[in-house]
Amino acid sequence: MQRLPVSEVWGIASRLERRLAGYGVTSVWDLATVDAAQIRKWFNVVMQRTALELRGVAVIGPEEDRTGKKDQLIVSRSFSEKVTTVSGIRQALSVYAQQAATRLVKHSQVARSLTAFAGTSHWHEQKHYPSARVRLPFPTADPVELTRAAHQLLPQIQDGTRYARAGLMLTDLLPADTHLSLELFRASHEDASIATLIDAVQKKTGGREVIGLGYGGLRPGPSWTMKRGMLTPRATTHWDELATVRA
Structure with a gap:
C-alpha cells in the first residue's frame, strides 16, 4: 500500500489525486492511515468510507440487485419518420x-396499471401530447x-x-409468482403463455418482426422503426458482433 499511488483506488482519478496530494496523501497507505474525520472535512463521506474500507472497516455494503425489481417499466422510442395516422x-x-409483455415475463412480473402516450416534437409548432391511463382488469x-x-x-x-x-x-408491478388472479377474472388466453412463445420464436428466427399479434406482427418492420445502420458494434454483449483482430 505504501508503494501504490492513491490513484490505484477505485474512484480516484487524476483530478482527485491532485487534490489529495495537496493534503500530503499520495499513496494508498496515506489514504488508509489519514484521520477519518479529517478526510471527511476535506472531501465528503464517500471519501471517508473509502479510507475506512482500506483499513478493513466494512462501511460500504454491496449494491442491491434490482434485476426484476423495478417499480415501473417504460417502452418508448422516437420514430425515424413522423407518424401521421391513427x-x-x-x-x-x-x-x-x-x-x-416480454420484459415482464423475463423478470417474472405482472402489471396492474398501464399508461399509453404519444407526442409531437417539442420544436414543432403543432403540439399534441395525448395520454391515457388504464387500470388493468387484473x-x-x-x-x-x-x-x-x-x-x-x-x-x-x-x-x-x-x-x-x-x-x-x-406501473404497480408485482412478482408474478405471488399474485395469481382468480379464475373468474382470468382471460381464456391467459394460460397460453403467449408472451413467452412470441419471445422464443423471435429469438430463434432472429427478429422482432417475424411474429406478433395483430398490428404488431409485420415483416418487413414498420417504416417508422428507428434506423440502426450506424449503430456501434456491441462487441461485449452480442456473439455475432465480437471484435475481430488480425495479426
Missing part, C-alpha cells in the same frame, strides 16, 4: 405492448390484455398530426 400509432402501441403480463389497454389511447389520436414518438409505461 393506424400508425395503433401499430406502434401494439409493438410496444408485446415488447413490454395484474397481468399478457400481451393481449396490454395491447387492448394501450389502444384506449387511440380516440385521442388526430389524423394528420405529425407524432414524433409514442410509448407505454407500466
